[in-house]
Amino acid sequence: MINLTINGFEVEVEQGATILQAAEKIGIKIPTFCYDDRFKPHGSCRICVVEVEGARSLMTACCIPATDGMIVQTESEAVVEARREILDLILANHPLDCLTCEKAGRCTLQDLCYQYDIEETSYDGARKSYEKDVSNEFYTADQTKCILCGKCVYMCSQVQNTDALCFVDRGFETHVGTPFEQGISESTCVSCGNCVSVCPVGALMPKRREKYRYWEVDKVQTTCSYCGVGCQMELLVKDNKIMEVLPVTGHCNEGLLCVKGRFSFDFVSHSDRLQKPLIRKNGELTEASWDEAYNLITSKIKEIKESDGPDAVAGFSSARGLTEDNYLMTKMMRAAIGTNNVDHCARL
Structure with missing residues (x-):
C-alpha cells in the first residue's frame, strides 16, 4: 500500500493504482472522455490532466501510477486552464448543434463545457465533415461529431473482440471508421451496441422510434429476459413506454449487452403481444x-x-x-x- 495526498486529503491505495483510481476512492471526480476501467488506459483525450508537485508538466490521471508521498491538485489554476484549452480545441472541430442533438442531457462534452464555462471555440478554420453512416439497422455513426477519444474502438477490439471499428488516416484527417472504409453494414459488426453505450458525445446514437430528451425519462433497472444469463440493464421509460435500453454494470455482464438486450425491446408494447392466457x-x-x-x-x-x-x-x-x-x-x-x-x- 502507498499513501498520497489529493486536494489536501490523504488516501491509501494499492501500489500500481493510478491517480484517477486514488481520487475515485475518496470521492474526488476527475473528468474523463477516453477512460473506461474495462480496457487499458491510453490517455488520448488529456482532459483528466492533474498537477503533481515536483513534476515538470501536467500529468494524465488515468494512466499515471500513484506513488508514495505524491501530492496532487485536480483543480488548480493550471489544471483548469489546460482543461479549458482542451475543450476549446475539441469545439474547434465539433458542431455546435446542442439544441437539436439527440445526445443533449447525456453528453460529457456538453457537461464539461458547462462546468468550465466554454460557450464557443476561439479557433477559426476548416471543420471536418463526414457523411452519416446509417447502414446499421440499430444505430447511426456520425463522425462529424466524433472527438476521437477512442472509446468505441477499444471497446470493440479489447472488450467485445469484434474489431469492427478502427482509426483511419492520420493527423487532421484521422477519424473512426471500419477496416478498408467499407461501412458498418459490411464490417464484422454484430450490432451489440456497446460502442454506442460508451460514446461520450453524439457520434454513435441508437436509431430512435420516438423523440425524447434524457431528462424526460424515468430509469428502471431490471434483468434482461432474452436468456438466462441475468444481464443487468436500465430501461429509459417515458409515458409508460420504453424509449431506450442502457447497460448496467452487473456481475454477469459488466456493463455489456448483446444486440437483443440493447435494441430489441419493441415486443414489450407490440400490438400483437399476448396480455392474457x-x-x-x-x-x-x-x-x-x-x-x-x-x-x-x-x-x-x-x-x-x-x-x-x-x-x-x-x-x-x-x-x-x-x-x-x-x-x-x-x-x-x-x-x-x-x-x-x-x-x-x-x-x-
Missing part, C-alpha cells in the same frame, strides 16, 4: 383468467398421468426464463410429475 373453447382461442388457465393445465396433466403414466408427459422450458425458473421446471417434472422428459430450447 388463451384457452381453446369450441375450436377457438378465447381469453381467460390466469387461475382458469392454471386449473386447466393442472387438470390435464393429472388426467394424462393417471391414464397413461408420468412418462406420457413432457416439459419444455425457455431460455428466456431465469435460471432459477428453469431449475424449478426440472424439479416439477422430475419430483412432482415423476418423469425425466424435460428439455430446454437453448440445447437445440
